[in-house]
Amino acid sequence: MMLKLHVVVFALAAFAGSGAVVAQMAHDHHEHKGRETCLDLSLACASTAAPAFGPDGALWIAARVSNQIFVAKSRDHGQSFTPSVVVTQPSVNLDTGADAGPKIVVDREGRAIVAYAILRDKKYNGQVFFTRSIDSGKTFSPPSPVTSDLESQRFAALAIDSDGAIFSAWLDKRNRAQANDGGEAYVGAGVAFAWSRDNGSHFAETRLAHEGTCECCRIGIGFASPGHPVVLFRNIFEGSVRDHAVMTFADRDAPGPIFRVSNDDWATNACPHQGPSLAVTSDGAYHAAWFTAGRARKGLFYARSLDGGKSFSAPTPIGDPDHAPSRPSLLEAGGKLWLAWKEFDGDRTSVLIMASHDNGENWSAPKAIATTTEDSDHPILVSDGPHSFLSWQTLKDGYRLIELEDAS
Amino acid sequence: MRRIYCAALLIAIAAVPANARAGELKSFVRGSWRSIIANHSGEPIIVHFWGLTCGPCRQEMPEWGKLLAETPDLCLVTVNADMIEDAPEAVQDFLAESGLSRAENWTFDDSFAERLRYEVDPKWQGEIPVTLLIGRDGATRRIEGVAPMAEIRSWFEDAGRTGKADP
Numbered sequence: 001m002m003l004k005l006h007v008v009v010f011a012l013a014a015f016a017g018s019g020a021v022v023a024q025m026a027h028d029h030h031e032h033k034g035r036e037t038c039l040d041l042s043l044a045c046a047s048t049a050a051p052a053f054g055p056d057g058a059l060w061i062a063a064r065v066s067n068q069i070f071v072a073k074s075r076d077h078g079q080s081f082t083p084s085v086v087v088t089q090p091s092v093n094l095d096t097g098a099d100a101g102p103k104i105v106v107d108r109e110g111r112a113i114v115a116y117a118i119l120r121d122k123k124y125n126g127q128v129f130f131t132r133s134i135d136s137g138k139t140f141s142p143p144s145p146v147t148s149d150l151e152s153q154r155f156a157a158l159a160i161d162s163d164g165a166i167f168s169a170w171l172d173k174r175n176r177a178q179a180n181d182g183g184e185a186y187v188g189a190g191v192a193f194a195w196s197r198d199n200g201s202h203f204a205e206t207r208l209a210h211e212g213t214c215e216c217c218r219i220g221i222g223f224a225s226p227g228h229p230v231v232l233f234r235n236i237f238e239g240s241v242r243d244h245a246v247m248t249f250a251d252r253d254a255p256g257p258i259f260r261v262s263n264d265d266w267a268t269n270a271c272p273h274q275g276p277s278l279a280v281t282s283d284g285a286y287h288a289a290w291f292t293a294g295r296a297r298k299g300l301f302y303a304r305s306l307d308g309g310k311s312f313s314a315p316t317p318i319g320d321p322d323h324a325p326s327r328p329s330l331l332e333a334g335g336k337l338w339l340a341w342k343e344f345d346g347d348r349t350s351v352l353i354m355a356s357h358d359n360g361e362n363w364s365a366p367k368a369i370a371t372t373t374e375d376s377d378h379p380i381l382v383s384d385g386p387h388s389f390l391s392w393q394t395l396k397d398g399y400r401l402i403e404l405e406d407a408s
Numbered sequence: 409m410r411r412i413y414c415a416a417l418l419i420a421i422a423a424v425p426a427n428a429r430a431g432e433l434k435s436f437v438r439g440s441w442r443s444i445i446a447n448h449s450g451e452p453i454i455v456h457f458w459g460l461t462c463g464p465c466r467q468e469m470p471e472w473g474k475l476l477a478e479t480p481d482l483c484l485v486t487v488n489a490d491m492i493e494d495a496p497e498a499v500q501d502f503l504a505e506s507g508l509s510r511a512e513n514w515t516f517d518d519s520f521a522e523r524l525r526y527e528v529d530p531k532w533q534g535e536i537p538v539t540l541l542i543g544r545d546g547a548t549r550r551i552e553g554v555a556p557m558a559e560i561r562s563w564f565e566d567a568g569r570t571g572k573a574d575p
Contacts, residue, residue: 096493097492098521100492122498123466268552268553269554271465293535323530324526344526346526395519
């Protein structure tokens with residue numbers, strides 16, 4: 001057996017701390033149509049939960065319940081959590097899009113930075129905020145906008161460079177007003193980015209890395225090498241073709257050219273609502289997984305680049321095409337490359353996973369390692385260094401952290 | 409009879425001012441798709457899936473409103489299949505602003521949207537807008553993205569007014 005289910009932990013324990021007692025348990029939702037009736041600030045009611053491990057091995061979770069995001073920590077791999085600390089301001093309208101969950105990173109000093117977006121008006125224009133904790137998660141700073149521009153921002157991603165600088169990239173419509181004033185049609189969005197060089201206290205000037213991207217999908221980010229971010233996104237190519245592109249920065253403030261990941265030929269004027277996943281392995285290879293409904297191919301696919309993104313291998317189909325494979329997550333850890341995704345058969349959602357020992361050239365057979373029969377978040381792979389885990393928030397079965405173990 | 413139901417609904421709501429909030433907004437839950445298909449069996453219908461946070465959808469919706477105004481006997485079903493948890497009032501307001509109060513309007517009302525989409529089409533992963541042109545015989549044409557209105561009108565002329573099956 002390639003993979004072995006090693007640890008399945010449900011967030012069940014309650015803590016009595018100085019704050020409110022929070023029970024992280026699965027609720028009975030049989031009479032509910034969804035999450036709207038479950039509003040406890042705990043993972044039991046969360047619709048999405050983003051994980052990150054800190055340098056001390058603690059698991060941090062940034063999760064959303066209705067219009068609030070809270071952070072909690074676990075020192076026992078998700079079996080129990082500290083009391084939830086709300087990081088959002090009251091009375092905000094959070095961006096609850098499928099790809100719009102909060103993001104969290106923890107630096108090597110144990111400082112946590114959280115990014116999320118609100119929908120700030122009736123036209124659903126977004127605004128990205130960030131907040132940080134410098135006291136091990138006990139408190140968070142008042143949320144600050146990542147940029148002063150007010151047009152629209154969504155789908156912020158966060159990554160920490162080797163020297164501790166924090167890179168954030170998001171989709172941004174700052175050029176829309178100018179285009180409209182000039183009588184030009186503005187389609188899609190752009191990829192904007194900013195750096196924090198003070199450990200998340202604030203982000204410096206925002207710049208546009210690329211204009212003309214799809215506006216509805218999350219982006220993938222990583223580092224080719226120190227100071228050289230890589231961004232994977234759904235671009236809009238000529239003919240309204242929404243295929244994926246990758247960009248490597250020449251340096252921290254110099255976006256590079258874009259290269260096409262795959263010629264799927266998805267010519268559509270629609271919102272796919274499903275962004276890609278990117279992993280850059282320690283040898284510098286780029287690994288991409290994405291969904292398309294193009295004329296050339298339809299479904300979930302994987303490809304890799306060994307030349308810094310200039311060219312990619314032929315797309316490899318992932319999962320059972322009759323079960324809507326979706327929401328990929330790639331991770332390199334412990335010398336292995338992992339790929340997880342969701343499938344749905346009409347009754348049951350499964351998270352499947354496969355591993356590669358040769359940097360994406362060959363993969364193990366797909367294996368389902370978790371299932372649920374109600375609503376669930378995207379599967380997210382996360383590592384504490386030596387160990388890799390599936391982090392998966394589900395409505396019926398609560399939060400699940402499952403260690404991935406390679407038995408081959 | 410089914411055609412009369414759809415037409416009667418249009419007439420009943422026709423008196424609502426164009427900028428007023430749309431009347432009934434039905435909850436699209438498990439089984440709703442089967443119900444829509446059954447209720448309109450033998451009748452050519454257009455089902456349009458859209459979302460409030462979908463830019464192309466927002467631009468397109470007034471075009472559907474114009475088509476409905478020009479084509480009183482068109483049986484148009486809209487389904488808000490947005491990826492965010494839209495407030496029903498916001499959906500109703502936008503439908504009204506788009507001139508779609510007279511359509512048969514539904515909104516996803518289950519956080520497990522994958523299951524709702526699966527009932528419509530197991531391969532549908534949530535991209536919107538999507539339009540289904542369903543003929544009297546159930547033959548279905550799927551249009552992904554903003555729909556070309558000339559094609560929609562042509563289909564309705566053939567499959568709608570003349571009673572022909574989906575061409």
